[in-house]
Amino acid sequence: MTEYALEVDGLSKTFAGKPAVRNVSFKARKGDITGFLGPNGAGKTTTLRMSLGVITPDQGSVTLFGGAPTAMSMDRVGFLPEERGVYRKMTAEAVIVFFARLKGLSAGEARRRALIYLERFGLKDAATKKIKELSKGMAQKIQIISAIIHEPDFIILDEPFSGLDPVNQAMLEQVIREQAEAGRTVLFSTHVMEHAERLCDRIILMARGQKVFDGRVDEALARVPRQVTLGAAAGSDLASVIADLGEVETLEADPDGAINLHLTLKTGVDAQDVLRACVQAGVPLTRFEPRRPHLHDAFVALVGEDAVETVSEEA
Known part of the structure; x- marks a missing residue:
């Protein structure tokens, strides 16, 4: 049967x-x-x-x-x-x-x-x-x-x-x-x-x-690249510490000069690897926000933006 x-x-x-x-x-x-x-x-x-x-x-x-x-x-x-x-x-x-x-x-x-x-x-x-x-x-x-x-x-x-x-x-x-x-x-x-x-x-x-x-x-x-948003005080070496772990994008700086970065992780790297690298380098983080991927992200990763104009994330 x-x-x-x-x-x-x-x-x-x-x-x-x-x-x-x-x-x-x-x-x-x-x-x-x-x-x-x-x-x-x-x-x-x-x-x-x-x-x-x-x-x-x-x-x-x-x-x-x-x-x-x-x-x-x-x-x-x-x-x-x-x-x-x-x-x-x-x-x-x-x-x-x-x-x-x-x-x-x-x-x-x-x-x-x-x-x-x-x-x-x-x-x-x-x-x-x-x-x-x-x-x-x-x-x-x-x-x-x-x-x-x-x-x-x-x-x-x-x-x-x-x-x-x-x-x-x-x-x-x-x-x-x-x-x-x-x-x-x-x-x-x-x-x-x-x-x-x-x-x-x-x-x-x-x-x-x-x-x-x-x-x-x-x-x-699992097809979606993992992402993490991080923050550290002004003058920290955050960008160089995480540079080998993925693609770094600088976000808008806080008024006090604090650093905010968005990191798209390389294949095989997870959020805990990023946290571990920052701790070992002595970078005091003020922000650590792993982003959970959603099915919409997976669809975009699989077919590209041009095919998903009518796909919705929410009802």
Whole structure:
């Protein structure tokens, strides 16, 4: 029995002569939360659609739960598409029940679960309201519920945090964690690195239609040069002490003449090496601030500034 919910091999797709996805391969391990990350236009949505058979790839293959995708295996998948769209004249409860019935739930069980999820998502009072009467964020939560109402083994969410306020983004993060804790596989795409850094077991980074990284979050962060900001009293020999440990940048001096330096560490050098060198040289530090790298930094390091204009650090 395969350990992967989804395996894609060499997917490529061209639209009007322009490559949208080029030779993308990856696997989503069962029970993991995998982030599918990259700027807008990186090929994330096209790849997800090919993975689900919504779009036919020009090249490549897809394996779902160890075999070719079928109607039966697709019933084990929950999908939130990037384009939001629910039936605006139906009530919130009716929409959720409708999608649950499509996935094989009985009418009674579908309604029971719908009411539980509506309350869980803070929408109990909206159950009998029509979708057209709800805010954009509320309607999006209805669609998220519809994607997970049948408790699928594999959940694919395309930009699920888009349009939600910070409170509801935090709530959705908790829902995603709960799905993984229940043994379900979650794959979500986003251009907001902060969500992925908090949630993911593994990440796949996309840029210009190609995969540029596939691995654990800590492995991606290891690609980022470490940085330290240091300060010392006026007249100290700080710059020469740390010169061999990395690239030194002088920051704005304090009014009293104190020295402030920013150091990008060489490969193999860590912050403790810098502190040790200063202590051994007798340089009294007034400031020592190692900077923890973030996933956004890793993306910049991997693909360059020109590919990350639409990638966000925060929601």
